[in-house]
Amino acid sequence: MKQILDAILSGDTAAVGALDVPDHYRGITVHADEATLFEGLDSKEKDPRKSLHLDDVPTPELGPGEALVAVMASAINYNTVWTSIFEPVSTFSFLKRYGKLSPLTARHDLPYHVVGSDLAGVVLRTGPGVNAWQPGDEVVAHCLSVELESPDGHNDTMLDSEQRIWGFETNFGGLAELALVKSNQLMPKPDHLTWEEAASPGLVNSTAYRQLVSANGANMKQGDVVLIWGASGGLGSYATQFALNGGAIPVCVVSSPEKAEICRAMGASLIIDRSAEGYRFWKDETTQDQLEWKRFGARIRELTGGDDPDIVFEHPGRETFGASVYVARRGGTIVTCASTSGFLHEYDNRYLWMNLKRIIGSHFANYREAWEANRLIAKGMVHPTVSKVYPLEETAQAAYDVHRNLHQGKVGVLTLAPTEGLGVRNTALREQHADAINRFRNR
Template sequence: MRKILDTILADEPDRAAALSDLPIPDHYRGVTVHADEADMFAGVPSKDKDPRASLHLDEVATPELGPGEALIAVMASAINYNTVWTSIFEPVSTFKFLKKYGKLSPLAARHDLPYHVVGSDLSGVVLRTGPGVHSWQPGDEVVAHCLNVELEGPDGHNDTMLDSEQRIWGFETNFGGLAELSLVKANQLMPKPAHLTWEEAASPGLVNSTAYRQLVSRNGADVKQGDVVLIWGASGGLGSYATQFALNGGAIPVCVVSNEQKAEICRKMGAELIIDRSAEGYRFWSDEDTQDPKEWQRFGARIRELTGGEDPDIVFEHPGKETFGASVYVARRGGTIVTCASTSGYMHQYDNRYLWMNLKQIIGSHFANYRESWEANRLIDKGLIHPTLSKTYGLAETGQAALDVHHNAHQGKVGVLCLAPEEGLGVRDQDKRARHLSAINRFRGV
């Protein structure tokens, strides 16, 4: 592994040949959860479950490379909520996903192991490609989106997110990105933006693509110029990209945040209409079982005060249970609530009168297909959308990084260095970087 890293860092002219000549290690370090610990948090409230107890840094066997696949030397990765869910074994243990996938084919059986290497983001360098891969070769600098599909049935050939065997890599498959090596399908790969460091390039993947499909794509809300877009958690992982997409596309974001520090981040991105829900004291649930419609009304009135009397054309929903009733209420007549993730709970409740009588619609959105992911990454590469990386940990500190996200003690995205020995490496286009440096660093140190 040291020779692989040295070859990457040396940036030799014929890196492809140099890497091809090096042997692939039999083992590598990866962040894992263990199947025999799936019940370790039984009876513990979700908020008290500690990823530091369940995430391990292990030596794991390098998987066999199959057709259409690529083995990647991972320079950096990032934390997403799916790694938090994996680490606290909610809503179910991911070993159920791996076992089901393992039954699909002899090749898929590789994923059914007593450990799960987690992580759904990466930036790195191609080491090897399997039979049938033509577009990528050893030495290519890449990022990966997290859609894993088989495409052997008809459903996925119009939109790969509808493939009957669609899975999220590193969550519903093994050999994820929080590791020194990772196994991906070649159709997950995209060019690494040359003006970004390894850790910056790794951080947008999952959330950037998810926000693109959810807000911009025709498969989501199909935002247009002038739309008022209510964005929950507008300085967080998903929300920070939704805010950028709204501004970049001529829409009017109304950013909901939980403190003044997060409000200031939104202002740095260019947003002007901001609601600090903590400072203004919104409590959408009067108790654990009862929502308070008067708070929906107060919230809606505040939005109209900011927008000059307009209700949101689009509500960008991802908190779920805590906010969904309010989201349905405040959307304009004929408006759209587009939802994913449900980080505060999956069981949504809302008053259907406000949906059906006002002809609103709810759209479910999940990650993104290859084309949408490619377009989202292209916008990063062109400097029109920027990473929202705030802090970076080492691979051995992944548990703490996941705990930060679990407790919402972070801003934007939290990165993890894998093979990269330090931050700041991997930039190939310094001139482009210089033009966008202040935007790239907006979330740093917050």
């Protein structure tokens, strides 16, 4: 592993193809025999620091259409939090189901799960049938793992019956020194970014692109008013950039003055600090407060000059979904990709059917959407949102911070990279966008 790292740090990435692949590597894992670790505890009481382990694991066999990548950096996503607290189910159920598909996928059904759905690194080896990528290529990976043996996936790969999220529903993820991916997960690393910056957008940037911009999602257009929950967070920070980039009008919902300031730094001006304004959409565990929906809607119209949201960018789920359906304009769209506050959503259907609103489910992105989202990063039109970076040894703490919402934007993890700031190839483009690249740092 040291020889591989030395070759990458020297800039001689092409040399890695001639080096031996280690037969083991360090990765962040959860263990099947700990799947009941948090039984009886509320979600907020479950601590990823107790379930995420740094283990030495065997290097998986490389199969057809696959690539083995030396991972320089990765990042924390909420799916790693879910894996670490075994919610809504243990991810070992995903691995067991995947393992039954073929002799090749049986590799994934193990008593440990190497997690992580982002990476930036260098291709070490490619399997039979891979022609687009070579050892030494500097890459990032999106997290759609798809078999494409069903006709359902050939119009939109996200509809394939065997579509999975790599590092969450498959093994050998990116929070490790090596990772196993399908070759059609790979994309060129943006050359003006460091390893940790390049690793951080993958999952959330692609998810936000499909959810908000793509015709498979909300199909945002110029002038649309877009309500964005968690607008300074991992998903919301990219949705805010896409809205501003595409001529829409973001209304950014945040939970602190510091997060409001980040939205202003991105260029947004219509901001609601829901904590400061005291919105409480639930009276108790079973009863929502429609007066709070109305107060929230009135505040949005106050900011926009009387307009309701054309699009609501939803991901908190249970806590906010009733309000989201209520405040969307007549004929508007609520597009949802997650449920970080709870999966059982409740809303008043009168406001949906009588006002001809639509709810769209959106899950990650297909290869084309992920490629387009990465292209915007590479051109300096959308920027990474890294706020803090941890070494691999402190990944559990990083996941804890995301679980407790103690972070801004994205939290990065150095895997093989020894320090931050490495991997920049295009200094001119970086200097042009330095302020935007660093605006989430040290907040």
